Amino acid sequence: MIPAKNPYRKLVLVCQNQREGDLNCCMKRKAGELYPKLKEAIKAQFSDVRVSRTGCLGNCGTGPTVVIMPDDVWLGEVGEGGIAEILEKLEK
Numbered sequence: 145m146i147p148a149k150n151p152y153r154k155l156v157l158v159c160q161n162q163r164e165g166d167l168n169c170c171m172k173r174k175a176g177e178l179y180p181k182l183k184e185a186i187k188a189q190f191s192d193v194r195v196s197r198t199g200c201l202g203n204c205g206t207g208p209t210v211v212i213m214p215d216d217v218w219l220g221e222v223g224e225g226g227i228a229e230i231l232e233k234l235e236k
């Protein structure tokens with residue numbers, strides 16, 4: 145292994161996990177629709193912020209889950225209506 149540089153100022157993780165049966169998960173709570181819209185909005189405004197799909201982040205009951213790093217900001221029940229607030233958080 146070698147050290148790698150961090151090319152981004154911030155990293156936004158968007159859970160895209162699908163769980164079987166009756167188990168709660170972000171994909172059953174419209175995370176699939178959220179991801180491309182959030183990514184497009186962030187890309188349009190910030191060239192130094194990376195948006196990545198992730199597996200389960202452990203907050204399945206309050207998804208869609210979005211995490212902003214390195215700020216350690218964890219957000220739940222994120223819908224399209226929350227995109228503007230996320231963009232504000234990324235300005236700092």
Ligand code: FES
Binds near residue numbers: 159160168171200204
């Ligand atoms: S399924 Fe998204 S946090 Fe677990």
